[in-house]
Amino acid sequence: MAAARRQFASRKDLFQTLRETVLDRLRHRLDADGRASLVCAGGSTPRMLYPKLSDAKIDWANVWVTVSDERLVPAHHDASNEKMVRLRLLQDRASEAQFVPLISTERHPRDAEQAVEAGLATMPQPFAVTLLGMGTDGHTASLFPGDPDLKRGLDPETEHNVKAVILKTPPADAPFPRITMTARALLNSDLVIVLIVGEDKRAVIDRAIAGEAVDEMPIRAILHQNRANVEVFWAP
Template structure:
């Protein structure tokens, strides 16, 4: 794991957007298409705001989430809604969205269809992850019902239910995340930095983020 510390979050978001764009461009030099997987939540929004305006061949880029809450886009808890409003705009509006949600009561009903769409984009060119204070990443939570499957199984996508998560989730598996050519984690604040340090001494079952730290670059700013 490589840790990069930044003097402030604004600089981190700008530099990380430039780095992601550079790695996408590099992937497009030797491939017809490139793939980018990103988290939802509040942290990556400023990265998206910077990334969406960068000049690259967005029409050759597949964009997807690392995980999604099983809610429709009309919900303010939809990560897909965030992507459409802050990343898939400006120049990046030309990118192709690979969905992690479909209209069904449970994620299990659509896993095969969604996995087929994802499979065509593998291995991923670039992955950006977040991390919670509980040391989860994507929707691979400690204590989740299919934690072992997400960490050690061969499936591309895993439906997850976890304590404290109000709706079912769907997540890229550790196998998919670790197969990406470039992997980054972005975290902000002293609490998450302490959680990252703690995770390195724990098992993946206790701290799921530790399953993806090898050869990963972590980007951190205090505030």
Template sequence: MALTIESYDTPDALTEAFASTLTSILKTGIQTRGRASLVVSGGRTPLALFKLLSNAELDWSKVDVTLADERWVNEDDDASNTQLVKQNLLQNKAAAAHFVELKTDHADANEGINEAESNIASMAQPFDALILGMGEDGHTASLFPCSEQVQDGLDMNSGRTCIAVTPTTAPHQRISMTLPTLLNSRNIFLHLTGERKKEVLTEALDNSTEAQKPITAVINRAPVTLMWAP
């Protein structure tokens, strides 16, 4: 396990430092490989980061952006992570970035898996940067401990890029990157704010199995940088 902790006094200080770090990573990807790839997560925590990053000085036309997971809802639904990313990150200078869809037009996420996997396959990989969040149940992306699909999502030998997930403790069917897909990243960040989330993470790493707290499956297998502020 290799968890590096970067703590900041305020969420604003965290946001500024994180945006600078991501900008540098994406610039390096473009300079080194011609394109860069960024995988983000939804929720309230990254909103300020997205807004600041949207004005970063880099060639956004050479950046592919996608989501680690998505609720299986239409983009006009307020629960849509796609809507959140388009309204907060893919603005200003970052409007030139190429967004790679996880959500398809299929009625059921299981029916959209192949198309979503094909979309992701078009991106530069390993991903240059992956930003994960974590729920208070220890889930990350949409790898929920309450779901019947959690073991399939954590299977390192499944050969699948994505999985359809139906959580029992949260609304909406989901599509999520699998653990091996998440780990296929040059830089993995866990973005948390608040004392409670830090406590949950500590408890998960000390006392839980990977299926009980899926965030531990990432940290157990790859270097992860925790970006945290109170």
């Protein structure tokens, strides 16, 4: 199924609609199952959404929250997605939510995979909403082009929900080993939302939609599939 594209005149309009969309999906799962899960993206754009959710009147005590990927740094480190989510989302009413980290006490990222898998298994699934960003290189979560182990993260038949990421040339602004959810895990969701802003990102998403090679642009594994509903939210 093709990803739906939702374009907004302003970022204010985008975030208002995005807030209501996320809350509607959480409420639907809470009404149906009594529990719901939310997968949060890191990055500068998604982080603007989270304070807008934290005061929502929903049953946060029965909502589980995790992140799509994590840098293997202490939870108090400024590069930690967990720290960002705790500070931006898990406040006010949302402080009652259950947070499931994507890090463990293992020293090597590959040794951490099993522990992180066990943590994710405690979350209600399918997820109500998975939020993703996208880089100008077409990466999403920590599924990067050029990762020598990328195939394992994109394999739709894999049994794994997470994988270690050790890049030969990591991003200069975050040169850390990582843990990422696999494409299969990210797509185990009622709705996947790819959140992007600006003309540069619109050009990248246009190119991603037009092509097929997932190793060149891993976001294509999210956009071109038949497992989950995907919506691309964009504003200038």
